[in-house]
Amino acid sequence: MSAVPDDLRYSKEHEWVRLEGDTATIGITHFAQEQLGDVVFVELPEKSASVRQFASLGVVESVKAASDLYSPVSGEVIERNVKVIEKPELVNTSPYEQGWMIKVRLADKGELNKLLSAQDYRAHIGETPGAGGD
């Protein structure tokens, strides 16, 4: 699997968004989990809380330190990943699948234009263009 899947949108703060209908699934990137190291604690908003684009969403703690999560989109939290709260290491082992954080009912699809494409995100983290497809 690519470290930066083509079908997702990305924030500069290393969150990803997967869009299905008006549901946005949010997590952190492979690059982010690698930088953080072993994730041992995840703090997420409650169901039905509202989140705002680029505002604080929660916290991931690695063994070393706490890092803020920022929501890449605005909307209402419709589900949070209970499994990742119980087993935070899923963020490391499966950042794009089992390690997702929350699902949000998207308030404004136009916000997606403020996010990065896979190609732009690769450039953002310093991966050379064309090296992302392996």
Add this chain to the structure above:
Amino acid sequence: MTTDASLRRTPLYEEHKALGARMVPFAGYEMPIQYTGIVAEHRAVREDAGVFDLSHMGEFYFEGPGAQAAIDTLVSSDIAGLEVGEARYGLLCNEGGTIVDDVIVYRTGPDQVLMVVNAANIEKDAKHVRRYLPKGVGFEDRSNDTALIAVQGPRAADIIGRVAGNSVVALPPFGVKSTRAAGAEAMIARTGYTGEDGFEVFVANADAVQVWQALMTAGGGSRGEALTPIGLGARDTLRLEARFSLYGNDIDETTGPIEAGLGWTCKLDKVFVGRDNIARQKADGPKRRIAGLVVVGGVARHGHDVVSDGKAVGKVTSGTYGPTVAQNIALAYVPTELSKVGTAVAVRIREKDVPATVVKTPFYRRAQ
């Protein structure tokens, strides 16, 4: 990643780079914080073995007929009682009875004493030592010329035996001897900072790479995989589970040995710098005490407030997730009346009061 030209490198810097270590500034050195990951490295030491580059640590050498007696008046523990080949943990204190550094003192010969000090304190300690050292006792700070490599874990004795022979394997805990390791002149001690059995190997900088590589090979598995290198990240989680104090976090010149839970290192029936005030701390009973906490629902970190009845009453000095105990653990100074095992308190983490309980320490003790 920034590189800072003012940072020093240990003789093993290129080894770390080749192993893919993430390097960070620490005590003026560029040091490996992790190689593969803190949890995996932590587990390797608890279950197998790991090798550490601790060359940033300071080595003070004292020599002369009065060396042992002089160091006995500088260090809180019973240094006068050390036989040749024995080592002991102790504290350097100031007259006010607070902690200048925590050290290990090795009696390496009849008139030779080695003191290993924390890297961040080398200059300060050298000044402190010079201030009290009588004329006639030789003192040399060889920190910049000495490399220190540790092998720790259940397999450490087997590994050190292959590199330095069986006489080293026969060392008791806190035993030390001059010998050869991988062809190099070495001082080897059965000491460490992980809560596991292990050895620390002092060699000249020029021999560090050859000793490191010999340990890597000797500690490797049957399929050619090398011994696990351990970074400062896992060093911290290992020492905290074993409840070893970290200077600059848990102890410093604002803390006294009694409140820091280090009264056991103070031999109060001898003369040493700080003795009178430490005896007073003990007689009066400290107002606060360091306590072990288990925190449920968050990770406590250095500087977080400890809260009781909604009021900040203390400070966390060290906190992390403990990979072996599988709990969020911390050390914190709390009022003495809240330091009893079983007391419920809270730690204020990002504005929230997260429940915590005072527990018995060490958090982890290896099966004997």
